[in-house]
Amino acid sequence: xxxxxxxxxxxxxxxxxxxxxxxxxxxxxxxxxxxxxxxxxxxxxxxxxxxxxxxxxxxxxxxxxxxxxxxxxxxxxxxxxxxxxxxxxxxxxxxxxxxxxxxxxxxxxxxxxxxxxxxxxxxxxxxxxxxxxxxxxxxxxxxxxxxxxxxxxxxxxxxxxxxxxxxxxxxxxxxxxxxxxxxxxxxxxxxxxxxxxxxxxxxxxxxxxxxxxxxxxxxxxxxxxxxxxxxxxxxxxxxxxxxxxxxxxxxxxxxxxxxxxxxxxxxxxxxxxxxxxxxxxxxxxxxxxxxxxxxxxxxxxxxxxxxxxxxxxxxxxxxxxxxxxxxxxxxxxxxxxxxxxxxxxxxxxxxxxxxxxxxxxxxxxxxxxxxxxxxxxxxxxxxxxxxxxxxxxxxxxxxxxxxxxxxxxxxxxxxxxxxxxxxxxxxxxxxxxxxxxxxxxxxxxxxxxxxxxxxxxxxxxxxxxxxxxxxxxxxxxxxxxxxxxxxxxxxxxxxxxxxxxxxxxxxxxxxxxxxxxxxxxxxxxxxxxxxxxxxxxxxxxxxxxxxxxxxxxxxxxxxxxxxxxxxxxxxxxxxxxxxxxxxxxxxxxxxxxxxxxxxxxxxxxxxxxxxxxxxxxxxxxxxxxxx
Amino acid sequence: xxxxxxxxxxxxxxxxxxxxxxxxxxxxxxxxxxxxxxxxxxxxxxxxxxxxxxxxxxxxxxxxxxxxxxxxxxxxxxxxxxxxxxxxxxxxxxxxxxxxxxxxxxxxxxxxxxxxxxxxxxxxxxxxxxxxxxxxxxx
Numbered sequence: 001x002x003x004x005x006x007x008x009x010x011x012x013x014x015x016x017x018x019x020x021x022x023x024x025x026x027x028x029x030x031x032x033x034x035x036x037x038x039x040x041x042x043x044x045x046x047x048x049x050x051x052x053x054x055x056x057x058x059x060x061x062x063x064x065x066x067x068x069x070x071x072x073x074x075x076x077x078x079x080x081x082x083x084x085x086x087x088x089x090x091x092x093x094x095x096x097x098x099x100x101x102x103x104x105x106x107x108x109x110x111x112x113x114x115x116x117x118x119x120x121x122x123x124x125x126x127x128x129x130x131x132x133x134x135x136x137x138x139x140x141x142x143x144x145x146x147x148x149x150x151x152x153x154x155x156x157x158x159x160x161x162x163x164x165x166x167x168x169x170x171x172x173x174x175x176x177x178x179x180x181x182x183x184x185x186x187x188x189x190x191x192x193x194x195x196x197x198x199x200x201x202x203x204x205x206x207x208x209x210x211x212x213x214x215x216x217x218x219x220x221x222x223x224x225x226x227x228x229x230x231x232x233x234x235x236x237x238x239x240x241x242x243x244x245x246x247x248x249x250x251x252x253x254x255x256x257x258x259x260x261x262x263x264x265x266x267x268x269x270x271x272x273x274x275x276x277x278x279x280x281x282x283x284x285x286x287x288x289x290x291x292x293x294x295x296x297x298x299x300x301x302x303x304x305x306x307x308x309x310x311x312x313x314x315x316x317x318x319x320x321x322x323x324x325x326x327x328x329x330x331x332x333x334x335x336x337x338x339x340x341x342x343x344x345x346x347x348x349x350x351x352x353x354x355x356x357x358x359x360x361x362x363x364x365x366x367x368x369x370x371x372x373x374x375x376x377x378x379x380x381x382x383x384x385x386x387x388x389x390x391x392x393x394x395x396x397x398x399x400x401x402x403x404x405x406x407x408x409x410x411x412x413x414x415x416x417x418x419x420x421x422x423x424x425x426x427x428x429x430x431x432x433x434x435x436x437x438x439x440x441x442x443x444x445x446x447x448x449x450x451x452x453x454x455x456x457x458x459x460x461x462x463x464x465x466x467x468x469x470x471x472x473x474x475x476x477x478x479x480x481x482x483x484x485x486x487x488x489x490x491x492x493x494x495x496x497x498x499x500x501x502x503x504x505x506x507x508x509x510x511x512x513x514x515x516x517x518x519x520x521x522x523x524x525x526x527x528x529x530x531x532x533x534x535x536x537x538x539x540x541x542x543x544x545x546x547x548x549x550x551x552x553x554x555x556x557x558x559x560x561x562x563x564x565x566x567x568x569x570x571x572x573x574x575x576x577x578x579x580x581x582x583x584x585x586x587x588x589x590x591x592x593x594x595x596x597x598x599x600x601x602x603x604x605x606x607x608x609x610x611x612x613x614x615x616x617x618x619x620x621x622x623x624x625x626x627x
Numbered sequence: 628x629x630x631x632x633x634x635x636x637x638x639x640x641x642x643x644x645x646x647x648x649x650x651x652x653x654x655x656x657x658x659x660x661x662x663x664x665x666x667x668x669x670x671x672x673x674x675x676x677x678x679x680x681x682x683x684x685x686x687x688x689x690x691x692x693x694x695x696x697x698x699x700x701x702x703x704x705x706x707x708x709x710x711x712x713x714x715x716x717x718x719x720x721x722x723x724x725x726x727x728x729x730x731x732x733x734x735x736x737x738x739x740x741x742x743x744x745x746x747x748x749x750x751x752x753x754x755x756x757x758x759x760x761x762x763x764x765x766x
Contacts, residue, residue, distance in 0.1 A: 088679050358643075362650050375664075384665035386683065391661035395654060504718045506697050584719055591695045595718040 001150070004069045007057030008148035014050040014105075015138040017043055018131050018555040024290075025124045025131075036120050040127065041112055047134075048105045055102050058147050059089045061476035067158050070149035071095060077160035077561045078533045086173030088161045093311075094147035096174055100291075103139050103182040104130065111186050111211070119206060125193035126186075132325070133185050136318045144311045160561035161532065164233055173225040177249065181287045182221025184252060186211050187259070188284035191277050192326055196333045200273045205266040210620060212263060216256050217616040223249050226608045232569050237502065237580050237597040239605065242389045247371045248290035251364055255283040258360035258618075261353045268415055269350060274334060275357070282327045288319050345417040352410030359403045366395045397454070404457040405489065407483060408464045411476070428468070433459035444498055455494055461487035478622060482615025492601040499600040506591040519543040520596060533559040535568075538583050538592065554594075578602035663732060668709040677735055682709060684741055685730040693725055704729060704741075715743040 021043050028037040058071070062085045067073045075092040089095045103440065107326055108130040115123050141147070164170075190208055194200045226249070231239040240246060244624050257280040264270045293314040347349075367413040370387045377383050412420065441448060454510040465484035468475070503520070505513050523539040536556045555568040569582035577600040584593040628718055665683045692703035698713045702725075713731050723729060723746060733743035 236664065358646065362646075365650060366654055369658065384683075385662040386665065387658065387662055391657055394657050504716070506695055506700070582718070585725075591697065593695070593700070593718045617663060 001066065001068045003057045003060050003064075003066065004148040004150065007054040007061075008146070009281050010050040010054040010057070011138070011142060011148075012466070014047050014054065014101075015051065015135065015142065017047040018135045018138060021047065022128060022131050025128050029121060029124050034120065036123055040124070044105070044112055044127070046108045048102075048109045049106050051098070051102050055089075055098055058095055058098060059086055062086060062089045065158065067156070068151050068154045069147075070151050071147045071159045073151055073155050075161050076158040077532070078157060079560065080161060080166070081532070083168075083171065084161060084166045088165075089164045090174045091161055091170075094141070094145045096178075097137065097141050097145055098147050098180055099175065100182055101134065101141060103178050104134050104137060104185055107183055107186045108189075111190070114210075115207065118204075119197065119199060122193050122199050122204075125196055126190040129189035129192050130185060133189070133322070134157040136322075137547075140311075140314055140318065144314050152349055158559070160532075160559070162562070163557065163559040163564050163566050166532075167229060167233055169225050169229040170233075173222060173229060176225060177222025179572045180215050180217070180222050181249075181252065181290070183211065183218060183282075184213030184256065184284045184287050187280045188326070191208070191280035192329050195329055198333070198335070200266070200277065200334075202267055202270055205263050205276070209260075209263050209267065211613065212256065212260050213616050213620045216253075216260055217613045217620070219249070219256060220609060220613045220616070221252050224255060224606065228606060231565075231602075232571055232580075237569075237582070237595065237599065238332075239602075240371070242387075242392045243373045245294055248286075248293055251371075252283050252286040252290065253369055254360050254364045254367070255279055255286060258357045259283060261356050265350050265353050271350065272354075277330060277334065281323075281330065285319070285323055285326075288315070288322065292316060292319055293375075294359055347413065347420075348418050349410065349413045349415045352406060352413055355406050356403075356410065359399065359406075362399065366392065398450075400490065401454055401457050404461050404487070406488070408457070411468075411479060411483065414462070425467075429463045430456075430460050433457070433463060441498070451494070451498065453609060455491070458487055458490045458494060462491060478615045478617075478619035480615075481618060482612050485611030485613075485615060487607045488604060488611060492604035492608060494597055495601050496605065501598050503596045504594070506593050508590055508592070517545045520594070522592070522594075532561070533557045536585070538594075538596075540580070540581060542579070542596065550579055552579065554581050554583045556583060556585055573603055575603060576600060641722045645700050654665045663766045665730075668704055669706055671711060671738060671741075672709045672736065675740065677737065679734070681732065681734060681744075683730055683747075684713070685728070686710075688723070688725050688727055688729050690725050704731065711741050712739055713741045715746060717744070717746070719746050 021040065023036060024040055024043060028040060031037070059070075060066075061069045061083065062076055065072065065076055065078045065085070067076075071092060071094045077094075080088070090099045093290045102482050108127060111126060111130075112123065115126075121198060187208060190204075190211070191200070194204050194208075223246075225247070227239045230241065230246075231237070262272050262276050262279060266276050271605050367523065370391055374385050374387055377385055409420075409426070411604050412422075412426070434452070434456040435460055437452050441451055441455060461483065465487055467482050468480045469477070469484060503513075503515060505520075507513055507520070507522050509522055511522055513522075519542070521541040521543070523541060526537045526539065528535045528537060534557070536558075538555070540552045540554070541549055542552060550572055552570040552572065554570040557566050557568060558564075559566065565585075567582050567584050569580055571581075572579045577598055580595075580597040580599055591601065663681050663683055663684060668684065668686055671684065681690040686704040686706040688702040688712060689705045689751075692701075694701045698716060700711055700719055701716075703710050704713055705711075713732065713733075715733075731741065731743040732745040732747065733741055736742055
């Protein structure tokens with residue numbers, strides 16, 4: 001109880017510090033001193049400290065199962081393992097917003113430390129813009145979603161955390177994702193500050209690039225963790241469902257990726273200034289929109305903790321204010337300088353980056369429309385529709401062909417004006433890719449022509465980046481690694497979807513199910529009791545065509561609080577494929593419903609995403625721009 | 628006449644505009660083909676003509692209606708006014724149970740039979756899809 005009080009009052013104090021910081025900053029803006037007022041740094045640190053205290057006290061309440069705290073009562077239970085008590089802190093609406101706030105203040109503090117060489121006014125203005133966002137979130141937390149609400153009489157037991165959230169991948173998914181999501185706020189604030197100071201320049205781009213990379217890496221990893229979780233926990237055997245909630249995380253990722261490429265043009269050629277600013281604003285707006293859609297209860301998913309219209313309205317108003325503010329600043333202050341008459345040639349690195357951006361914007365529009373249109377239609381005509389995976393696949397997959405092709409060729413081009421060197425070796429690589437693809441695919445798929453072209457260009461990117469990696473070891477290695485990772489990602493996804501097989505059947509204990517010379521044998525079930533759930537474990541033996549036997553033991557768990565049945569798939573992972581078995585039991589039936597899948601190259605999907613982030617990481621720690 | 632830069636800019640704008648229009652057109656076109664409409668059992672009963680397109684049906688799984696054989700699952704979706712038989716060849720999600728909300732996706736065989744290709748999993752036992760809530764009224 002006392003702990004909750006501490007948490008609550010540090011939040012209020014933190015809000016006061018925001019106003020204090022704004023006051024001091026504005027005063028410092030007009031002072032003549034060259035250096036930033038040191039008080040600003042200390043105040044910013046104290047604000048961060050207050051929110052850390054607040055956050056820790058919430059964690060403490062969760063660990064102690066202090067049910068006088070409403071958030072704890074709603075989302076925890078005494079029998080829950082300690083690890084999930086802690087992760088339950090951000091596994092709910094109130095706690096996750098506190099995490100937002102924590103990341104917001106953490107980033108601005110780090111920004112102040114890391115930007116000492118930057119112009120003073122630019123730093124202060126960035127702080128001011130960031131504080132506007134922070135104040136908005138403080139008000140949001142305190143008014144609509146206070147994590148420290150007091151309950152009386154004190155309940156003796158909590159309602160528990162949704163069992164499908166009790167999972168290691170999901171315990172770290174929110175913090176990682178938030179570091180990426182909220183990290184875009186710094187890009188937003190600093191680009192607005194740079195616009196007002198007319199500081200959108202090469203120097204600025206070098207410094208902001210690091211922040212873009214940090215957000216991008218965390219966002220990439222965060223999305224991957226969510227995807228891994230969906231793969232083994234939801235028991236459908238897929239890793240991406242084009243669910244609106246997945247889409248809203250992919251949208252800022254796309255603009256952030258576009259920004260990451262554009263900032264290089266700004267850095268090297270001092271061009272595309274307006275576009276960089278627009279992308280920065282858009283990225284953060286999309287992150288906020290994501291928060292709005294997910295938190296307001298408009299989208300249905302595990303992320304929707306409570307359908308409280310007030311919250312949605314609050315975020316909507318806040319979002320509106322931020323967009324108006326940023327667009328106002330952009331149009332009022334931003335002047336495209338026509339003085340620099342950069343020469344422009346079609347065949348150049350710049351053009352290829354523009355093409356990259358074009359594709360990113362196209363993918364973004366597809367996902368945006370697919371996600372928003374059903375909501376829109378519901379509001380204006382109350383017709384209920386849903387947009388499924390076929391829509392996205394149809395619109396995105398064919399466009400991957402030119403996209404991958406440009407991605408293989410673009411990085412071979414030089415800045416300003418270029419021509420292809422080693423044309424012959426590129427052509428040979430391409431021919432090899434096509435032949436290899438044809439050889440692999442010829443007996444496998446029905447739509448041979450389309451898939452041959454698609455897989456060929458993916459292989460083309462794979463080989464060109466691989467060659468780059470071996471020949472020019474240190475030339476732009478971060479980019480090559482990231483692009484190599486992307487080609488591997490596309491290849492694994494394609495082969496995964498072409499070669500996957502699935503068997504769904506209902507089966508009784510002791511029965512055998514035969515198909516294609518393979519056999520699934522349901523040996524027996526076994527029961528096990530844990531503090532927070534009882535499990536039924538099925539023992540299965542699967543004999544494949546070659547006669548090899550794999551044992552799989554999927555579980556059905558009945559959680560006690562709240563009473564929810566989940567099924568835990570059992571997955572045997574090898575470098576070549578994943579064998580995935582999930583079972584379900586319909587109440588009062590002797591048949592078990594099982595889903596057995598062989599998913600080739602599953603692990604390579606995760607490995608390639610890791611490679612992608614590794615590329616970002618290498619770029620982040622690169623000392624100087626490599627020629 | 629105009630400088631090279633102005634011309635270039637103009638060309639650029641035209642290119643972007645043209646491709647944007649093309650993209651929007653493409654997206655809207657395939658949106659038309661790929662949306663799935665949601666209907667309640669009562670709405671299906673009121674249909675004059677059977678639609679061949681994929682739809683979603685939502686409501687409650689009727690008590691005592693689930694029947695499982697070795698290769699299919701049969702049950703009845705009800706909105707307490709009308710009901711519809713569902714045949715499904717696949718794995719049901721964890722939270723599928725009698726007396727709970729459900730959304731099935733698939734094709735209508737006739738007004739009384741629905742061939743489901745997918746049963747949508749819900750994450751939370753207390754959660755009811757808004758469509759289902761609306762379909763069964765305030766119950």
